[in-house]
Amino acid sequence: MDMTRLAARDAARAARVLSEVHSAALSGQRARVAPRRVIEESWERMLRSGVDPDHDFRAGLLSREEIEHRRQNSPLRHVLPVLREGLLSVADTAHHIMVVADAEGRVLWREGSPSVLRKADGHGFEVGADWREDVVGTNGVGTPLVTRAPVQVFSAEHFVRTHHSWTCTGAPITDPRDGRLVGAVDVSGPLETMHPATLALVDAVAKLAQARLRELHQSSLERLRAVAAPMLARLDGRAVVVDRDGWTAAVTGMPYTSRVALPASLGGDGPRRLPALGLCAVESLPGGWLIRVQDEPVPREATRIVLDLAHPRRRRVTVSGDAGSWTHELSPRHAELLYLLALHPAGRSAAGLADDMFGDPARTVTVRAEMSRVRRYLGAFLEHQPYRFCDVAGVELLLPEDPLDLLPHSTAPAIVEARTARQR
Secondary structure (H helix, E strand, C coil), rough: CCHHHHHHHCHHHHHHHHHHHHHHHHCCCCCCCCCCHHHHHHHHHHHHCCCEEECCCCCCCCHHHHHHHHHHHHHHHHHHHHHHHHHHHHHHCCCCCCEEECCEEEEEEECCCHHHHHHHHCCCCCCCCCCCCHHHHCCCHHHHHHHHHCEEEHHHHHCHHHHHEEEEEECCCCCCCCCCEEEEEEEEEEEEHCCCCHHHHHHHHHHHHHHHHHHHHHHHHHHHHHHHHHHHHCCCEEEEEEEEEEEEEEEEEECCCCCCCCCCCCCCEEEEEEECCCCEEEEECCCEEEEECCCCCCCCEEEEEEEEEEEEEEEEEEEEECCEEEEEEHHHHHHEEEEHHCCCCCCHHHHHHHHHCCCCCHHHHHHHHHHHHHHHHHHHHHEECCCECCCCCCEEEEEECCCHHCCCCCCCHHHHHHHHHHHH
């Protein structure tokens, strides 16, 4: 039975069928209709994390000051016009609301039908509320943040029963520069207003928002490049101009790399040791930094690398050494690759990694391309032929307590095998 088509034709009947499916799944019985895979996987996560389907749990709302702070520091503020233009008119006509949440699932903006906004208040679906999946169950904000894919959650597909009168459709929004999750946009409303086309619409608007973020970033780099051009023309030696996040605007005397790994805080002007560059003279520019590389080798003193995969939705690598300490948020693919290298300290060939990742040792081109991107921020600490961490790097792995939370959405054969081995 195609529940999406049934819901579009007869929302009430579809809701009854899904309620039976929900009850059967929670009691360990077999339902006459299987839940969709994305919903079934979410329910499994809820059962493991202990979310109570009969308890409408609500975390405390953020303070007004914290909400405003998050709004001002979120890149989502730059794409609100795109989201409003693409979704608000549709949401209001269909008696829905549009909700925008940050990467932690906190609702930062909420607009749309006044009557639906009042109903949302009754469910705690308010500005400042925490709508992570492991707090309020399967929903159109938290579940897309976990799956990193658009998801429509209709009626009893919500894990918590008090949400069964709703339909929610959400999509993640990622930073187009590095794939980092920045938040999610959701369209929600009463279940009878459900339409299957909403999923494609929300996904398309989320992608437009990501495209807008890319445009804004390119514009900011162009402005920085214009400021830096006269300075670089007068310099001898190696220098690079980067924005505050380390993205490259211009270089001279050295190979181009799209991003320079920077410490969490550079402070003011002066000499600094930077990862992969060594001793540098740093000078502040409007919107960025001029970094002049000094003539000394890249530091090779003992370095500690912590690969933190303990949280199922957050992946990061932290490097500590004579250059100080810095942290880089990892994309899912880069987290997979670095985890596999940590498992094989002697190294892996491109073919070996391709087999680990795809079950196909011939896919070396993809592996080499991804490893090239990894080397942009870890180049000083990686060797190749075979790929491995350098000898001076001490690598520490931080893994989740539950084996199933190890890179939970990875389908790489070696990762799946590692999860299974940890369960034994």
